[in-house]
Amino acid sequence: DLDLKRFNDQPKWLAGYSDITTLLTHVYTTLGIAGIHSPMCSAITPETEGAQQIRKLRELLTGTPASYEVDPNPLDIAGLGTGILVGGNLSLLVNLSGTSSRPDTRGKILLLEDTGEYRYVVDRMMQNLRRSGWLEPLAGMVVGSFTDFRDTDTPFGMTEHELIRELVKGYGYPVAFGFPSGHQLENFPLKIGVPHHLNVGGGKTLLKELT
Numbered sequence: 001d002l003d004l005k006r007f008n009d010q011p012k013w014l015a016g017y018s019d020i021t022t023l024l025t026h027v028y029t030t031l032g033i034a035g036i037h038s039p040m041c042s043a044i045t046p047e048t049e050g051a052q053q054i055r056k057l058r059e060l061l062t063g064t065p066a067s068y069e070v071d072p073n074p075l076d077i078a079g080l081g082t083g084i085l086v087g088g089n090l091s092l093l094v095n096l097s098g099t100s101s102r103p104d105t106r107g108k109i110l111l112l113e114d115t116g117e118y119r120y121v122v123d124r125m126m127q128n129l130r131r132s133g134w135l136e137p138l139a140g141m142v143v144g145s146f147t148d149f150r151d152t153d154t155p156f157g158m159t160e161h162e163l164i165r166e167l168v169k170g171y172g173y174p175v176a177f178g179f180p181s182g183h184q185l186e187n188f189p190l191k192i193g194v195p196h197h198l199n200v201g202g203g204k205t206l207l208k209e210l211t
Contacts, residue, residue, distance in 0.1 A: 028192055036189050037087075037111065052188075068179075072203055077200065083138075084107075084194065085190060086108045086110055087192070088111055088192065090125050115147045118156075119151050119159070139173055174201070
């Protein structure tokens with residue numbers, strides 16, 4: 001119910017993660033305005049000012065395109081993909097299904113991260129995305145951190161990353177696992193609603209904003 005007319009007339013950077021996924025996605029989907037999936041203000045302290053994630057956020061806010069090269073993950077699915085980056089917190093994305101805020105994921109690169117969920121719940125949410133058409137038409141996927149996981153007395157049998165890989169391995173697009181984004185100290189800022197190039201393989205993962 002927010003009146004975004006003034007924001008649409010004079011856009012500003014919205015920056016944050018977790019629950020902010022709702023605002024970043026809604027603003028991009030309904031207005032076509034990009035935002036930044038990034039650390040919150042509480043993460044910017046004198047102790048973290050020199051940290052890479054804070055330096056990168058400052059660079060993004062002042063016009064430097066994002067470019068990250070990270071170590072490979074054993075679960076990675078190699079390939080090349082180019083598309084607008086969408087996504088963020090898995091729990092919030094699932095709750096946007098069936099609403100006007102849901103993004104069109106055709107040809108997009110989907111970012112996923114979450115925290116504090118039971119593994120069977122992560123599986124349920126991923127099955128929701130699969131069955132409602134989010135996953136198959138993607139150009140690529142970036143899987144960030146899944147922290148503070150929980151399991152039942154009867155173990156689920158797979159980690160969050162393993163169950164995601166099992167769901168998407170047949171789609172043919174690149175998937176980068178363990179990207180430093182989400183509920184952890186090293187939370188690299190990424191522009192939602194902006195085209196990126198994803199290159200997974202050859203001993204590295206490269207995610208680069210296109211200008």
